[in-house]
Amino acid sequence: MPRIFIFDYGVGNLFSLKNALENVGLETKISKSINQSNNLDAIALPGVGNFSAAAKKLEPAKELINNLALTGIPIIGICLGMQLFFQRSDEGSGYGLGLFKGKNVRLSSSVKVPHMGWNTLKIIKEIEILDNINDQSFVYFVHSLYPVPIDKEIIVTQTEYGTEFTSMVASKNIFGTQFHPEKSGETGLKILKNFARIVKR
Secondary structure, three states, rough: OEEEEEEEOOOOOOOHHHHHHHOOOOOOEEEOOOOOOHOOHHHHHOOOOOOOHHHHHHHHHHHHHHHHHHHHHOOOEOOHHHHHHOOOOOOOOOOOOOOOOOOEOOOOOOOOOOOOEEEHHHOOOOOOOOOOOOOOOOEEEEEEEEEOOHHHEEEEEEEEOEEEEEEEOOOOOEEEEEEOOHHHHHHHHHHHHHHHHHHHH
C-alpha cells in the first residue's frame, strides 16, 4: 500500500485527514520530522494554523521537500498547507516553501472572516485530481487568507466570497486546496481518491 507522510508542524486536524487518506487506500505516517529514510510515496501538508509558526517549523525540512517535489513525488497541501507552497503571507513574517511564486493575502473586510462553511468551486482547468467533480460542487472552507499566484496557469478552481479567490492550484505533481477535502463529504472524498490514484501510479 502506498505510504503518505503527513507533516505535523503543530496544526490541528491531523487525524481527520489521516482517516480520510486511509479511507482512500493510502497508508499514513504522521511525524514532526522528515528524512530520506522515511520510505514515502507522497507528502501531505495539513492545515489550520498560523503561517509564520508553521513556516518556522518547516524550515529544517524545506530543502528536502523542495528536492522531493523535483523528483515527481505527489504533494498535497490543504488550507494552510497550500498557503505554505507560496513565498510569503500577509498573516506574518517567515518564508514558505517557494514551490510557487506569489503570496497569501487577507479576505475582503466586506465579508465575515474567517470564511467558514460550504461554498462552491468554479472549475477553471480540468485536471486528473478533479475527475468526476462537477463545476459548482460544494466543499468546506475555514480560512482568513488565500493565495495570489503570480503564474495564473496553476489556478485550477476559484471561489466567490467577497472576491473571487484561488481555491485550488496544481502543477505537475503538486496540488493545493484552500478548502478541506477531508471535511467536504462525497466531493472531498472523490478528490482524495483521485489524488490516491495519482500516488499509486
